Amino acid sequence: MKFGKKKTLLLTFSLIFLAIAGCSRKEETTTKNQTQMSEATEPVDFLNIRHIPENPGDRDGFFYSDNGAWYGFALPPENEESFIGGFVGPYLIDRKEWISQQLIKLVVWDAFSGKRVRLKMLDESYHPGYLEQKLEIDSLTINLNLWFATEKTAFLRTELINTSHYFKAIILGLEGNVFSKKATPRVGDECIEIKLKNGGKFIIKPMEGSLYTTDYFIDGNTYLIKKKRMNMFPKLRFLNFFIISYVENDNQWKREKAENRVMFHQPEKMFADHKQRWQGYADKIFSSGSKWASGNEYQRIGMKSLITLMTNYRSARGALKHSGIIPSSAVTYFDGFWAWDSWKHAAALASIDGKIAEEQIFAMFDFQNEVGMIPDCVFPDAKNNNWRNTKPPLAAWAVWRIFEENSDTAFVKTIYPKLVKYHQWWFKFRDHDNNGLCEYGSTDGTKKAAAWESGMDNAVRFDEAKIVRNKDGAWSLTQESVDLNSYLFAEKNYLAQMAELLGKNGEAKKFHAEAEELKQKIQSMMFDEKTGYFYDIDLDTKKIIP
CATH class of the missing domain: 1.50.10.10 (Glycosyltransferase)
Structure with missing residues (x-):
C-alpha cells in the first residue's frame, strides 16, 4: 500500500545495540568467545515452542520464559497468518493453564485511510533470552522483541524503520483476547487490566513517558490499545515499548513499578543489558578450553541445556522464599523444587550464575525442620x-x-x-x-x-x-x-x-x-x-x- 506525504516534526530515539545472535565474525570488537556464542545461538529454535492452545488446559505445546517468571509465551506455527505480529499465550505456570491464545498482537493502520495494514512475516525466532518477529509493510520494516525484564514484567519492543525515501504516517496499536472462562479485560488507569477469575491480573500498558496519547477499548473478551498518529520520515528509526506485567494484586503492581522505576524508563538499555546477561552465560559455557567450545554440535547442546535450565528458573513465590529451578516446565506437577534436583541444579548453575545457585540452596534449607x-x-x-x-x-x-x-x-x-x-x-x-x-x-x-x-x-x-x-x-x-x-x-x-x-x-x-x-x-x-x-x-x- 502507499502512504501519504505530509511532514510533521517528530522527536525520535536512535540507539543501536549488538544482538546476541547477530554477531558478525568480521566485527572488530567480537571476542573469540562471543564468536563461538554467535555460531551456537543462531536463531534456530533450540526448544520447539510453536503452538496455539485450543483451550486453557491444552498441554501439547511448550513456551518461553526467563528471569524467574511464572508465566511464558510461545511462537505461532509457521503460516498462521492471523497470528502474525504477536506471540502466543501467556501460559500461567502456577495455574497450569493458558489464559489466551494471543494476548499481545501489534496492529498498524494507515493514518490517512484509517485502514488496517496487513503485516508480512519475514522471520520469527526463539533467540537465547528473547522472542523475535521480523515484519514488513511495503518499505517499512518492523522488528518485534519480547523479553522478561523482571520475574513479573515482560516488555514488547517494537522497532520501526522507514527504509524508503518517502514520508509515511501510521497509527500503532496493540490488541489481544482472553479465554472468557479464565479472564476478563477492562480499562484501568492508563492501561488494560486482564482480571483473572481466581485472583491476580495482567497489566498491559505503553511505556510511561510515551510521546503519544493512547486510547483504550474493550469488546467482550478482547481489548484494543490505539496510539495516536506517528510520522515516519525517510530512513527514520523509531522505538516503542509495551509493558506486560503479571501481579497478584494492586499493591504488588505498585511495588513492581516503584522498585523498577528507573529501569522501566530505560527500556532499550534494559534490552541491551538483558542480551548481555545471556552473552555472559554463553561466554562462561564456551570459555577457552571448555569441551562445549570444541565444535558446533557441542555448542548447540550446551546452549540448549542452558536455555532449558533458565526456562525452568522460578522466582520466590508463596511459601517459596528463595528462587530456584523446577525440574521441568513440561510436566504440570513439577511446579516446585525437589531436594536432590536442587543440589544438581545448583552445581550446574555454579559456573554460570553463582547468586542463583546460592538461592537454589537456600530455597530448600528454608524448610529444614x-x-x-x-x-x-x-x-x-x-x-x-x-x-x-x-x-x-x-x-x-x-x-x-x-x-x-x-x-x-x-x-x-x-x-x-x-x-x-x-x-x-x-x-x-x-x-x-x-x-x-x-x-x-x-x-x-x-x-x-x-x-x-x-x-x-x-x-x-x-x-x-x-x-x-x-x-x-x-x-x-x-x-x-x-x-x-x-x-x-x-x-x-x-x-x-x-x-x-x-x-x-x-x-x-x-x-x-x-x-x-x-x-x-x-x-x-x-x-x-x-x-x-x-x-x-x-x-x-x-x-x-x-
Whole structure:
C-alpha cells in the first residue's frame, strides 16, 4: 500500500545495540568467545515452542520464559497468518493453564485511510533470552522483541524503520483476547487490566513517558490499545515499548513499578543489558578450553541445556522464599523444587550464575525442620510439600561447587551449620542398627516413600526389601545402600573442607576421620571380589544383595 506525504516534526530515539545472535565474525570488537556464542545461538529454535492452545488446559505445546517468571509465551506455527505480529499465550505456570491464545498482537493502520495494514512475516525466532518477529509493510520494516525484564514484567519492543525515501504516517496499536472462562479485560488507569477469575491480573500498558496519547477499548473478551498518529520520515528509526506485567494484586503492581522505576524508563538499555546477561552465560559455557567450545554440535547442546535450565528458573513465590529451578516446565506437577534436583541444579548453575545457585540452596534449607531433615519437595502452596521422605545427600557437594566458582565464604559460613545438621540427621534417623552405614527410608513407614528417598523411585533393587521402624517418624529399608553411604562419605570430606575454610579445625579433623572410617566399611563390607563390583548389603545378615 502507499502512504501519504505530509511532514510533521517528530522527536525520535536512535540507539543501536549488538544482538546476541547477530554477531558478525568480521566485527572488530567480537571476542573469540562471543564468536563461538554467535555460531551456537543462531536463531534456530533450540526448544520447539510453536503452538496455539485450543483451550486453557491444552498441554501439547511448550513456551518461553526467563528471569524467574511464572508465566511464558510461545511462537505461532509457521503460516498462521492471523497470528502474525504477536506471540502466543501467556501460559500461567502456577495455574497450569493458558489464559489466551494471543494476548499481545501489534496492529498498524494507515493514518490517512484509517485502514488496517496487513503485516508480512519475514522471520520469527526463539533467540537465547528473547522472542523475535521480523515484519514488513511495503518499505517499512518492523522488528518485534519480547523479553522478561523482571520475574513479573515482560516488555514488547517494537522497532520501526522507514527504509524508503518517502514520508509515511501510521497509527500503532496493540490488541489481544482472553479465554472468557479464565479472564476478563477492562480499562484501568492508563492501561488494560486482564482480571483473572481466581485472583491476580495482567497489566498491559505503553511505556510511561510515551510521546503519544493512547486510547483504550474493550469488546467482550478482547481489548484494543490505539496510539495516536506517528510520522515516519525517510530512513527514520523509531522505538516503542509495551509493558506486560503479571501481579497478584494492586499493591504488588505498585511495588513492581516503584522498585523498577528507573529501569522501566530505560527500556532499550534494559534490552541491551538483558542480551548481555545471556552473552555472559554463553561466554562462561564456551570459555577457552571448555569441551562445549570444541565444535558446533557441542555448542548447540550446551546452549540448549542452558536455555532449558533458565526456562525452568522460578522466582520466590508463596511459601517459596528463595528462587530456584523446577525440574521441568513440561510436566504440570513439577511446579516446585525437589531436594536432590536442587543440589544438581545448583552445581550446574555454579559456573554460570553463582547468586542463583546460592538461592537454589537456600530455597530448600528454608524448610529444614528442627531435627535437620530436608523435605523431598516444596511448593508455593506449602500444603503440597512432601515430608514422607527426603532425597540423597548431595547438598554439601553442591555448596562446595558454588564456592569453587565464586569464593563466597560468607555463603559457606551461613549454610555450613545447616549442612552439618542435615548430615547428622541421616545417622540419627536412617541407621537402624547404629553401625555407621545408613539406609534409605521414610517418615510414614511406607516402602514406596522409602524408594522415593533413593531418587530411583520404583527401582527393582528394593523389590525384596522390607521396611523396619527406627523410632517415631523414622523407618528404614532392610538394606544398606552403597550409593547412599558413598554420598555420605563424600559429604564428610566436603564438610571437612568447609570447616577448614571457616577455621573450625577440630570439626575438620573429626569429619576427615569419620570419612576414612566410612570408606573402610564401604570397601570391606560392600565390595565383591568375585565380580569386582560394589553392592547393597542386607541389613541383618550383611550379605551382598546381587
